Amino acid sequence: RSNAHQYAMNTEQQPDYTDKPCHQEHLVDIAQDLTQWEVVALALGLKEAEVDGIDVECRSLPEKRIKMLLKWKSKFGIKATYRRLSESLSSIKREDLAQKVRDLSCAPIINDASVILAQPLKDFYKDADEKMRRSFLCCSAIGSVPKQFFKLVIVKGEIVPWSGESVRTLPMRGKMNDVMIKRETIELVNVFKDGCENKTILIEGAPGSGKSTLLWYICQQWRLGNLFHEFNYVIYVQLRNPDVQKAESIAGLIPCVKQTAESIWKEIEAIDGKGVLFLLDGWDEFPATLQRKSQVRDILTRSHQCGYHFSSVVITSRQNSDDYLYPVATSHLEIVGFTEDEAKRCIKDLLSDKPEFIPQLLERLEASPSLMCCCYLPLNVAIIANVFLVMGDAFPSTMLGILQAMICNCILRHVKKHSPEVSSIKSLDSLPSCVQKTFDKLCYLAFQGLKRGQVVFTEEEVGQECDTLSLLQEAMCFEMAGTSMRYNFLHLTIQELLAAIHMSKMSVESQVLTFRNYYPQEQFGRVLQFYAGISSFENPEVKKAFFDMLNSSATEEDKKDLLEGIRNCDQSILLHPAEFYKSMKKYPSFGREFLLAANCLYEMKASVPTMEQFSRVKCLIDNIQLTPYDCLALGYFIVNVESILLAYFWNCDISEFCVQYLVKGLTQNPPKNKQVKIGIGGYETNENCMKILSELFRYNFALCFNGCNIRDNGLEYLVESFLNVSNPIPGMHSLDLQYCSLIFNEKNGLLLQNLIASHLGRLDFRGNLGVAAGARFIGLGIQQSNTLFSLDLRMCNLTSAEAKLIAEGLKVNKSLREVILWENPIGDEGANHIGQALKGNTTLLILDMSWCDLSAEARTNLESIIKHFTTVAQLDLFSNGEAVYPKDLALHFTQRIELEASHNVQHSPQTKFIYSEFRKFLLQEHLDSQI
Numbered sequence: 057r058s059n060a061h062q063y064a065m066n067t068e069q070q071p072d073y074t075d076k077p078c079h080q081e082h083l084v085d086i087a088q089d090l091t092q093w094e095v096v097a098l099a100l101g102l103k104e105a106e107v108d109g110i111d112v113e114c115r116s117l118p119e120k121r122i123k124m125l126l127k128w129k130s131k132f133g134i135k136a137t138y139r140r141l142s143e144s145l146s147s148i149k150r151e152d153l154a155q156k157v158r159d160l161s162c163a164p165i166i167n168d169a170s171v172i173l174a175q176p177l178k179d180f181y182k183d184a185d186e187k188m189r190r191s192f193l194c195c196s197a198i199g200s201v202p203k204q205f206f207k208l209v210i211v212k213g214e215i216v217p218w219s220g221e222s223v224r225t226l227p228m229r230g231k232m233n234d235v236m237i238k239r240e241t242i243e244l245v246n247v248f249k250d251g252c253e254n255k256t257i258l259i260e261g262a263p264g265s266g267k268s269t270l271l272w273y274i275c276q277q278w279r280l281g282n283l284f285h286e287f288n289y290v291i292y293v294q295l296r297n298p299d300v301q302k303a304e305s306i307a308g309l310i311p312c313v314k315q316t317a318e319s320i321w322k323e324i325e326a327i328d329g330k331g332v333l334f335l336l337d338g339w340d341e342f343p344a345t346l347q348r349k350s351q352v353r354d355i356l357t358r359s360h361q362c363g364y365h366f367s368s369v370v371i372t373s374r375q376n377s378d379d380y381l382y383p384v385a386t387s388h389l390e391i392v393g394f395t396e397d398e399a400k401r402c403i404k405d406l407l408s409d410k411p412e413f414i415p416q417l418l419e420r421l422e423a424s425p426s427l428m429c430c431c432y433l434p435l436n437v438a439i440i441a442n443v444f445l446v447m448g449d450a451f452p453s454t455m456l457g458i459l460q461a462m463i464c465n466c467i468l469r470h471v472k473k474h475s476p477e478v479s480s481i482k483s484l485d486s487l488p489s490c491v492q493k494t495f496d497k498l499c500y501l502a503f504q505g506l507k508r509g510q511v512v513f514t515e516e517e518v519g520q521e522c523d524t525l526s527l528l529q530e531a532m533c534f535e536m537a538g539t540s541m542r543y544n545f546l547h548l549t550i551q552e553l554l555a556a557i558h559m560s561k562m563s564v565e566s567q568v569l570t571f572r573n574y575y576p577q578e579q580f581g582r583v584l585q586f587y588a589g590i591s592s593f594e595n596p597e598v599k600k601a602f603f604d605m606l607n608s609s610a611t612e613e614d615k616k617d618l619l620e621g622i623r624n625c626d627q628s629i630l631l632h633p634a635e636f637y638k639s640m641k642k643y644p645s646f647g648r649e650f651l652l653a654a655n656c657l658y659e660m661k662a663s664v665p666t667m668e669q670f671s672r673v674k675c676l677i678d679n680i681q682l683t684p685y686d687c688l689a690l691g692y693f694i695v696n697v698e699s700i701l702l703a704y705f706w707n708c709d710i711s712e713f714c715v716q717y718l719v720k721g722l723t724q725n726p727p728k729n730k731q732v733k734i735g736i737g738g739y740e741t742n743e744n745c746m747k748i749l750s751e752l753f754r755y756n757f758a759l760c761f762n763g764c765n766i767r768d769n770g771l772e773y774l775v776e777s778f779l780n781v782s783n784p785i786p787g788m789h790s791l792d793l794q795y796c797s798l799i800f801n802e803k804n805g806l807l808l809q810n811l812i813a814s815h816l817g818r819l820d821f822r823g824n825l826g827v828a829a830g831a832r833f834i835g836l837g838i839q840q841s842n843t844l845f846s847l848d849l850r851m852c853n854l855t856s857a858e859a860k861l862i863a864e865g866l867k868v869n870k871s872l873r874e875v876i877l878w879e880n881p882i883g884d885e886g887a888n889h890i891g892q893a894l895k896g897n898t899t900l901l902i903l904d905m906s907w908c909d910l911s912a913e914a915r916t917n918l919e920s921i922i923k924h925f926t927t928v929a930q931l932d933l934f935s936n937g938e939a940v941y942p943k944d945l946a947l948h949f950t951q952r953i954e955l956e957a958s959h960n961v962q963h964s965p966q967t968k969f970i971y972s973e974f975r976k977f978l979l980q981e982h983l984d985s986q987i
Contacts (some may be wrong), residue, residue, distance in 0.1 A: 334355055827852040
């Protein structure tokens with residue numbers, strides 16, 4: 057029976073319903089806790105003869121309690137109110153029950169038909185849960201993970217100023233507007249706090265984060281009456297289930313036998329879905345054709361004629377699975393993993409019965425970043441703790457080894473039932489002969505299933521005679537025609553590992569063909585990653601195929617990321633930032649081949665590729681949900697691949713935990729013969745993230761932040777870390793803070809001044825409108841600097857007043873070689889201040905004042921000063937009043953590159969690449985279009 061009063065206790069400012077008649081279901085609930093039922097009966101107005109009749113008629117005490125309350129309700133009708141019952145209970149000193157009655161008066165009323173029809177659903181959930189918990193993995197791992205396993209955050213948008221405009225952001229993942237997204241923690245019980253009718257709750261999360269377990273937890277808590285009392289029916293629909301995919305009606309989705317399912321469906325239609333909650337598990341595992349047209353799609357659309365218009369839906373998916381879900385979702389939630397501290401607390405909880413193992417396991421994890429970074433997933437934490445208890449000192453040092461050990465333990469547990477003499481299985485390469493053939497068959501089944509996108513298998517596919525070796529779990533599935541048995545692997549990760557084992561045993565030709573067919577598809581990425589760890593690319597043909605495919609996709613992607621990313625993000629020439637911001641929503645993601653390559657190389661700890669094998673100078677990761685392991689592997693890849701000079705993470709949702717492991721990967725073996733620029737774009741930073749990233753200055757990295765909201769004390773951490781670098785090489789470091797919404801008060805102004813006056817070589821502050829307020833500090837910093845050679849202040853809304861302050865610094869500075877004041881409303885007066893300050897300057901080579909609202913007279917005067925009184929080799933006064941065409945821009949960039957080269961102005965290879973490719977784009981794509 058449901059404890060519905062808990063719902064009322066958790067609902068604020070409930071209206072007073074105590075004068076309405078008591079509902080029969082609530083009376084049954086009250087009867088369970090009722091003592092002295094005879095006294096209560098008399099207090100309610102029943103006669104002694106009626107009480108004696110109940111006592112004789114009913115044998116058990118629970119029956120007598122229920123019969124008495126129902127008799128009272130029948131006798132007094134509408135006068136049998138919650139208030140009358142509450143007062144009677146208070147009169148016999150049962151204030152606890154009186155309060156429960158008042159709470160129940162506010163709880164939702166469940167009609168009698170739904171109570172009867174919902175029971176088969178609850179029975180199914182109970183039986184299925186008991187079956188699941190008998191499996192090795194669920195019993196030893198998932199079932200023991202603490203409540204903090206379910207940590208939900210709600211994703212919200214906000215209105216944020218962007219280069220003078222207000223841009224409304226929507227709660228959409230993997231898009232440009234993620235720059236402004238906020239995330240706030242939300243408790244599961246509050247998900248339907250704003251109403252339970254016609255809601256669609258999207259819950260996203262990484263594989264293994266617990267999405268399916270969360271939905272199953274909801275089923276169990278609803279069954280026990282502890283959660284979501286407002287719903288009469290909670291219908292769990294496993295979208296990867298073939299029976300679900302073949303369903304021809306909503307009744308076919310209800311996990312009950314045919315007759316009961318149809319009865320439930322008729323009741324749902326009669327109430328138009330009120331009080332109905334569908335739990336749709338695994339949209340990303342639902343075939344694309346069915347996502348467009350199926351019974352499940354109809355549930356999401358809920359038209360007025362559907363018969364379940366007022367129902368609500370909770371649907372789970374991996375991140376960025378389908379843009380269709382975002383517009384239909386009324387709330388967007390994420391189930392997030394552990395931080396490092398939370399993972400350690402979880403380990404302590406899991407090993408609380410054997411506390412002597414806790415410090416040993418934590419010490420092993422601290423010494424193995426590749427394991428610790430996997431602990432953001434609660435499932436991995438549970439597996440690691442379980443394997444450590446079994447293996448002790450033989451505990452593997454990689455997640456691949458952990459999973460292999462877990463599979464060995466599963467098989468050993470199974471074998472011991474039939475062959476007690478088998479005491480251990482040391483590896484999957486030395487299985488007992490009695491199970492080797494079966495194991496190979498399961499690996500083949502896993503591989504073929506993933507090729508087809510299949511994770512649930514029929515008895516025929518598994519084979520009625522096939523032994524599951526405890527690696528498959530049974531799942532009872534109800535079809536309209538009867539009952540069938542289905543199987544799925546203990547977890548998708550286990551299926552992926554078994555598929556990789558099968559792939560490693562195929563012929564070399566088949567392995568190469570698999571790479572060509574499935575690289576770098578996301579759904580097959582984990583298989584290839586595990587395969588790399590198993591095979592180490594020992595076969596030269598496979599290794600060659602891997603690098604051929606990695607480089608073959610480079611040319612096309614260079615064009616794309618240049619066109620859609622670098623051109624706008626790094627140069628910001630053609631589009632106003634707000635327009636660019638809106639236009640980026642439609643662009644695809646890039647960099648998955650980098651990510652897969654990094655994961656494969658890190659998994660097998662192979663020697664890094666040479667320049668001949670991998671020749672790209674930049675690594676652009678765009679619109680990809682990164683895990684801590686991804687970040688660790690990418691860090692290793694970036695610093696060890698000789699050719700990479702720029703690594704840019706644009707609009708990647710990376711948590712603080714991920715940032716920590718990106719830095720660990722970059723600094724495990726920092727580069728000695730090159731400087732790598734690490735770019736972070738479209739990412740909201742906090743103090744801790746900035747503190748972690750600032751560590752890169754100590755290892756000679758250049759940092760670029762583009763479109764990042766640097767909040768709190770982030771700038772302070774960044775500057776202090778930079779100033780505290782030991783033995784810096786003057787002018788070696790560069791820092792980009794582009795479009796970061798920086799606000800310059802006195803404190804930040806002093807930080808900026810100290811930064812410019814330090815050993816910094818290059819500073820890019822483009823797109824920060826707040827910089828204008830710090831112009832005085834910029835001027836003072838320029839005066840004091842002896843190392844700054846490049847200063848970029850384009851698009852900072854500098855006027856003639858700020859230009860005058862900056863000019864004061866230019867008068868005495870002897871280190872600057874390049875000053876960019878592009879697209880600032882400096883005007884004629886500001887141009888005059890700059891020109892007068894540069895008289896006699898013998899160090900500046902490039903001055904860019906394009907798009908600065910200069911008149912023809914001001915341009916002529918400035919050109920005269922620069923020509924006769926300075927050594928400036930290039931003065932850009934582009935587009936000050938005249939129309940600009942792409943062909944002119946292309947010529948402009950060509951001349952700029954040539955001038956910089958002739959005056960020995962050193963730019964990084966990535967900057968030269970950007971300029972040259974941008975020029976090609978302008979000439980080829982937009983010869984006749986006016987900007």
